[in-house]
Amino acid sequence: MSAVLKCQVDLNSKASWNGPDGNSGLVGYADGPDINPSLYNKGKLKIVGNIRHGEYNMEIRNVSEREDGLYTCYQINNQKMTVRETFVTLTVQYSPVIEINKTLSEHIIKFTCNPSGEPNHYSFDNWQHHSEFHEFIRSIKGSDDGTLTILRSNYNEIFNGNDGIYTCKASNGIADANGKLYQSGSIIFQNTVLPIFVNSNKAIEFGFYGRMIDLTVLVYNKFGSMQTDISKQNDTLNVQAKQENSSMNDLFQGVKVTVSGIKITFQLSLDTEDDFTSYYIKACNQKGCRPDPPEDVYVIPFITGIVVFWSQGFNGGFPQRFLLEYKTDTSIFWYTEVLMNDSFQLQEHYAINNLTPNTQYQVKIFSLNRVGRSKTTYSFFINTTDYELKCTNVYSYCVEILAILAGVMVMCLIISCIFCCIKRSKHCVVETSQEVRYDEIGTINFSNVPVDPTIHVSQENDIDNNDILSTSDSESSGERTFTGQTGDAYENPYQSIHNEGMEIHLYSSIISNNYENTIIFPDNPAKKLQKYFNITMNDIRNPWLIIYKKKQ
Template identity: 45%
Template structure:
């Protein structure tokens, strides 16, 4: 650009600043035939920008050390708390590091897998980033070399039926190498069909329930002897070692129908009694349901807890004289079954993942007559409601 003699002009140089230009120099020079040497002016660029945050890992024999490394201008940083997240981005905990950005874990071999996950370090130098945030975040995914872990989602007791096959499933967490699994019954190894699948499951990390990627191993067992209902030990190993889990298999069957059902009618109540059947291996309760002949709704009375007495009883109130009633006794042995009332009805609706309901049903006239009893019964195996009709 030429400037005429005796004139004053400004020379403007425009460019977009980037981090690469930081601490570089820009020189402006003027040349004239009247000057022995050109005139020049040098400016060193000091470009300020928010930090880029990286996390480095430094493992030792006894410790795991994470280091937060921010890089920005100016180079004086304020560090926030570390954050620990699961691999599926569920928050686990906040951790306080040292002022220089170091986070240290002592290696407790039994719980080292709980330190797995995503770690976030926050740093600021007072300059807002292009994302509009004052604090910039660096992340690192950490996995430790530990033996396979049986996650908390495994249940210590499984239920099977005598004379049938069952699938015994275990859930494992493993992030290092391949695993080998074995199963034994009373210390004797079993050789059975095994299947494997990759799944998402639940485990506990620092007292927080989180989602983890896991391995499901399924062993097929045949329960055809009484001795098969016992403890089974699963062992899982990788290059770092082994862990074991013992599961107890318990016989789970439907309760047997109540027997020797009898009813004694009074003026406005009924005395119902019965002998409990075998509870199928679970604590059971009974409910007495009754229905007037001219009604469509069953009324529910109970529950009555099985107290292991030879004979049990229940009084039914608000009975209309000279009315024919149907009475049935329901035995339940599944703890997750509950009774709910539909909004416009009074009948009992049984909910549960397994139907272990056995009914004994009789009908009678609510007149003061001799006690009714029954010792014979028949059951239609195809009746999906499992109703056992007692013939009087």
């Protein structure tokens, strides 16, 4: 497109043109018919018109916005001694050039489209969102003034689905050199957030017993170097991770796109059955880490409320908060309780009131920090009770009930320990040294020992049949002189034995073949032993060994 700046001059006048230099300054364009050779656009300029008819016009070919501005035509008439100026404003209409600015806040991203053209009245088309590999993701309608506002985070959960290339389209009604009315400008946006495990990761890997396996995960990371670790059953494994750049697939706004990320490989040995289990991989970058989910969660129900107890996990290096969500078992909507700041107690708690009695609820909890949110705990199913107790004060009802339950458990534990100790003391074996006395009983004449046939084994006082060992000199049990009644599946039920005809010796040396007819007790005074022989066998304490000799 060309423009002709017109200037009417008098005859016998000397004329010249001045104009913008393209940088907000003024410069001489022409002196008479000659063009200034130092101009940046000298090739586009030409003096046209018939000077004899007073036409001193300047043509500018291929006009651009740099030629836009105020031009002055000077003429000096030496005969008339006059100077005259003619001012011409060149307004260049051109399609806009677009620049995009972005503004970030905690929860939103704002893109502003700034077109620059003439005229300066613009219309805007929908914004276009593409991946870093120019794959189309979505079309977004912005505001009439050319701004686009999108959600950056929700409860401090930062999305990577907003990353990519954003394009603004605007028009002022002037087509460009190619005839296009709408001009476009683009900006690349990448969130500086913690690493994100992409959607294309495999949830299950298969390995062989006794072999090595390369456990691989794909991570989207756009902010500095990255550190990773892997744990199994809450125990961190000492395994070095291998990192390499890779392209991978992920879902951005529900669209499968290609992104650049990092492939992390852990080499594990599958030596035991315990190695075939779930593994937890954690990745952090310069932004920080997400917090770990709450631990040791349990819920206590009441008639119209519940109290949730938990212990804090690792906060990711930043202060953390907690969020409780709950719903009835039949509802599809989760109710969210207020955020709570970390009180740095060993155990946190929170009461939820105004619930429906005798109703099943699901409860879950997660933690937040400035980087993001933790994984959500498993949903806990709990029934509100149908007895009259309202948990309005955690430190009154709840703590008192917990204290009572703990006290009952402690008392049960103490009683169980006492009972076990008493029972063991009755059956304990006393080890004695060589200095222990032994009481020897001489030959027992079984013909002189009365046997009470009326005493049955069921009348015995906690005497185990294993406490008495009967032996004979290579004789069968059927030939033993000491026999009693048979019954109740016992070969020889226990009978009463009196101490008539027994000789008591406080101490005797025992040599080979002298063990016959001997009963061995722990060290006791003779008078105590005599007392035991004056009562029936039911009351005698368990001896170590009784040896009987067949009657000669």
